[in-house]
Amino acid sequence: MRSPHPLRARPIVIGVAEACLRCVVCCAVETHFCHVQFEEGFDERYTYVYHCLSAPDPASNPGIWLCTACHKCEEACPYETSPLRFIEAAKAEAYKRGLAPRLLTGIIAQITSTGYLFPITPSTMRRRAELGLKPLTTEAAEELRQIALKTGLAEPRGEP
Amino acid sequence: MRRYAFFPGCFIRVRLPHLEALSRRILGELGVKLVDVENFTCCPEAVSLSVDKMSWRVMAARNLSLAEELGLDILTLCNGCLYTLRTVNQELKGDEELRGRVNDALSIIDREFRGLIEVRHFAEILIENLEKLKAHVERPLEGLRIACHTGCHILSPPEIMGFDDPYDPVILDELVEALGAEAVDYDLKTLCCGWTLSTYGSREASERLLASKLNSMRRGGATAIAVICPQCFHQFDVGQASAARRLGVEYRLPVFYYLELLALAMGFSLDEVGYRYHRVRNREVERALEVAG
Numbered sequence: 001m002r003s004p005h006p007l008r009a010r011p012i013v014i015g016v017a018e019a020c021l022r023c024v025v026c027c028a029v030e031t032h033f034c035h036v037q038f039e040e041g042f043d044e045r046y047t048y049v050y051h052c053l054s055a056p057d058p059a060s061n062p063g064i065w066l067c068t069a070c071h072k073c074e075e076a077c078p079y080e081t082s083p084l085r086f087i088e089a090a091k092a093e094a095y096k097r098g099l100a101p102r103l104l105t106g107i108i109a110q111i112t113s114t115g116y117l118f119p120i121t122p123s124t125m126r127r128r129a130e131l132g133l134k135p136l137t138t139e140a141a142e143e144l145r146q147i148a149l150k151t152g153l154a155e156p157r158g159e160p
Numbered sequence: 161m162r163r164y165a166f167f168p169g170c171f172i173r174v175r176l177p178h179l180e181a182l183s184r185r186i187l188g189e190l191g192v193k194l195v196d197v198e199n200f201t202c203c204p205e206a207v208s209l210s211v212d213k214m215s216w217r218v219m220a221a222r223n224l225s226l227a228e229e230l231g232l233d234i235l236t237l238c239n240g241c242l243y244t245l246r247t248v249n250q251e252l253k254g255d256e257e258l259r260g261r262v263n264d265a266l267s268i269i270d271r272e273f274r275g276l277i278e279v280r281h282f283a284e285i286l287i288e289n290l291e292k293l294k295a296h297v298e299r300p301l302e303g304l305r306i307a308c309h310t311g312c313h314i315l316s317p318p319e320i321m322g323f324d325d326p327y328d329p330v331i332l333d334e335l336v337e338a339l340g341a342e343a344v345d346y347d348l349k350t351l352c353c354g355w356t357l358s359t360y361g362s363r364e365a366s367e368r369l370l371a372s373k374l375n376s377m378r379r380g381g382a383t384a385i386a387v388i389c390p391q392c393f394h395q396f397d398v399g400q401a402s403a404a405r406r407l408g409v410e411y412r413l414p415v416f417y418y419l420e421l422l423a424l425a426m427g428f429s430l431d432e433v434g435y436r437y438h439r440v441r442n443r444e445v446e447r448a449l450e451v452a453g
C-alpha cells in the first residue's frame with residue numbers, strides 16, 4: 001500500500017479530512033455558504049469543500065487557490081470542522097514545493113518590493129495630487145525585503 | 161473622539177484615493193484626529209500571505225510596532241487590513257512563544273512588537289459614538305432604500321473580530337438608519353461580494369455571484385448599496401458595471417462607502433463626496449439625494 005502523502009500526515013489535515021462528514025451544509029445551504037460554489041463544476045452534490053478535502057495530493061490541487069479565507073465554512077459547519085485550516089495547510093505546502101500560481105508569487109513580490117499590494121501607476125499619482133494627497137513612496141519596502149530574507153519568504157521555491 | 165495612527169490601506173491609497181481624501185475630511189469633522197505614519201506598508205493582505213503565516217505575522221507586527229512607538233491605536237478604513245492587523249495583534253498578545261519568534265525576525269530591522277495598542281475600524285468608532293454622529297446629520301437621506309453589505313473579514317472569525325453577528329449583521333444597518341435612510345433586509349446579506357474570487361478565481365464566477373447578490377438586494381427593495389470596505393466598494397461599482405455589460409442586465413444599484421453617505425447627510429454635494437469617480441450611477445438615486453438636500 002502507498003504511504004499517505006506527507007501533507008496528509010499533518011494533524012490539522014488529518015483532523016479536518018476525517019471530521020468532515022460531507023454533509024454539504026458549508027456549501028449548499030443558501031444564506032451562509034462558501035462563495036466558491038459559484039465556480040463552474042461545483043453544485044450541492046460536488047462541493048468546493050469536498051473538492052479540496054478529497055484531492056489525493058491537496059497541495060497540487062489548483063482549486064485550493066480559490067479559497068479567500070472568509071471563514072464561512074467554519075461558521076456553517078455543524079461539526080466544528082475547519083476546511084479553511086485544511087486549505088491553508090495545503091497552500092503553505094504548495095508554496096514550499098513551488099506549486100503556487102504566478103499570480104500569487106507576483107503579489108508577494110509586489111508587496112515586498114514596493115510595500116503596496118497594487119502597482120502605483122502614473123494615474124494613481126495624478127489623482128492623489130488632484131485631491132491634495134501626499135505622493136506614495138516605497139522606501140519602507142526595504143524593511144519588508146529584509147524580513148522576507150530573514151523568514152525565508154524570499155527563498156526560491158521548487159521541488160527538491 | 162481621539163487620536164489614531166491612520167491606516168487607510170493600499171487599496172484606498174492606490175486605487176480609491178478620493179475615499180482617503182473624504183475620510184480624512186469627514187472623520188476630522190467628527191473630531192477624530194488622524195496621525196499619518198509614513199512607514200506603514202501593506203497590512204499585509206491575508207489571502208496571498210497565507211502561504212507563509214510567519215512572514216504575514218512579522219510584516220503585520222512591523223506595522224503594529226510603528227503605531228506602538230507613537231502610543232496610538234490604529235484606525236483603518238478597510239475590512240482586510242482590520243482582519244490582518246487585529247488577528248496578528250491578538251495572536252501575539254496571547255502567545256508568548258509566538259511573540260518571541262516574531263520579535264526575533266523583527267530584530268533584523270531593529271523593531272519589536274510589545275502588544276500595547278488596539279486596532280479599530282472606523283465603523284466601530286462611529287457606532288460607539290452614534291449620538292454624536294446623529295448630531296452631525298443636517299440633511300437626512302430620506303427616500304434612500306439601502307442594502308447594507310458588511311463584508312466578510314470584519315465579521316469573521318467573530319471571536320477575534322467582535323464587530324457584529326456574522327450570520328445576521330445589523331450594525332451597518334443601524335449606521336445607515338442614523339442618517340435617515342432606510343436599511344432594507346435581503347436574503348443573501350452575508351454572501352461575499354466576490355472581489356477576492358475575481359482575483360484568485362474566474363471573473364465569470366465572480367459575476368454570477370454578483371448577479372445573485374444584486375438580484376437579492378433588488379428583491380429586498382434596495383435602490384443603493386452601503387459598504388465599509390474598499391474592496392467591496394470596488395466590486396459593487398466596477399464589478400457591477402462589468403457584470404451588467406457581460407450579462408446584459410442593468411442593476412443600477414449605486415454603491416456608497418459609508419463615509420460618503422455620512423458626508424451627504426452632513427450636507428456635502430454628490431460632487432464633493434467623489435460621486436464622479438463612481439461607475440454605477442442612478443438618476444433616481446441622485447434625484448432623491450437632491451430632494452433630500
Ligand code: SF4
Binds near residue numbers: 034068073074084
Ligand atoms: S474560507 Fe475558503 S473554503 Fe471556507 S467558505 Fe471561505 S472561501 Fe470557502
Ligand code: SF4
Binds near residue numbers: 027077079081
Ligand atoms: S466541512 Fe462541515 S459542513 Fe462542510 S461538508 Fe464537512 S461536515 Fe459538512
